[in-house]
Amino acid sequence: MVLKNQVEWALHCCSILAGLPEGKYLATKFLAEFHGLPKEYLSKALQGLSQAGLVESTLGPSGGYRLAISPREISFLDIVEAVDGSRNTFACTDIRNNIPCRPARMKQSKICAVAQVMYDADEAWRSHLRNVRLSDLLDTLEVELPKDFAKACETWILNRI
Amino acid sequence: MVLKNQVEWALHCCSILAGLPEGKYLATKFLAEFHGLPKEYLSKALQGLSQAGLVESTLGPSGGYRLAISPREISFLDIVEAVDGSRNTFACTDIRNNIPCRPARMKQSKICAVAQVMYDADEAWRSHLRNVRLSDLLDTLEVELPKDFAKACETWILNRI
């Protein structure tokens, strides 16, 4: 049970898009070049973000992606689910229904006890991701990133808009 | 990112093995028949439990599996990791190292901020699973399961030992 690479890519790309000047778009080509990723495949991840409404795109020259909403309104969970889907990490197939000695017409109102525990764990994971916003990541990077490196990245990107 | 079916199977099988009379083994064949699962494939999950030391097996007639340790000492996480592996749900490939404008010989002591958030979420998930023990599941089933059903299951199993 491992998340796909695109999740990592999407998270990093969002942090870049969040730093864009007001109203500007950044092309997939440059996002891919910046992170050393295959452009065409990265584009799939960005399409996922776009369909989820986290990001918006425009066509033509000087087209590309930008955030559709404020970084304060985007959680890690939003990005993860946009790219990786929102299926529960545990898929209960209700194998208790196969038990041969079960009385006919037995009422099975409650959810399977095993599944309940797994669902709770899933919710703990999601809850943690829901409570971290993209803006929190930006704050952390602001502190952790060396100033000269941050500046170099900024000019690199501004040169491509 | 979905856990494999074998995890569900292993959890249910463990709850059955926990109810076995002292010192008795239950064959894979019956565990599979009881849950309506493919015997050969279920055996892979049980092998995983065996390698993790949660379960022990014996060969020959009246052979099979039984718990190797008390249900109080077995957590859900133990079972999940025995079957599904213990790799982190997020695989950081450190794409920040690919950034073209990074200064040469830049010290990158700290862990990637994106990865840190994902690792914390992973730990929240694992922590929840670690805090639920197999004995807790048995307690829940004791309360939730209709008495006649539980009895029917018990006799079904005792008849096969």
Place this chain on the structure above:
DNA sequence: GAGAGACTACTCGGATACAGTCTGTCCGAGTAAATCCGG
């Protein structure tokens, strides 16, 4: 009746196969800005 050998029922592990997902590439359709060209 006792002991040795054959038999049986099971686990374990490897080999194999198939399907689905992940990763990645390629290309055509559609679109918006920039450019060109005719009046």
Place this chain on the structure above:
DNA sequence: CCGGATTTACTCGGACAGACTGTATCCGAGTAGTCTCTC
């Protein structure tokens, strides 16, 4: 110099392919208990 047509640069979406994983199935090797056979 102005407005329409063309070109360009991009996104979007589908098609496709290879690698890997998940889901099985099958079978042979090894083992522990049981049965049988011989003395």
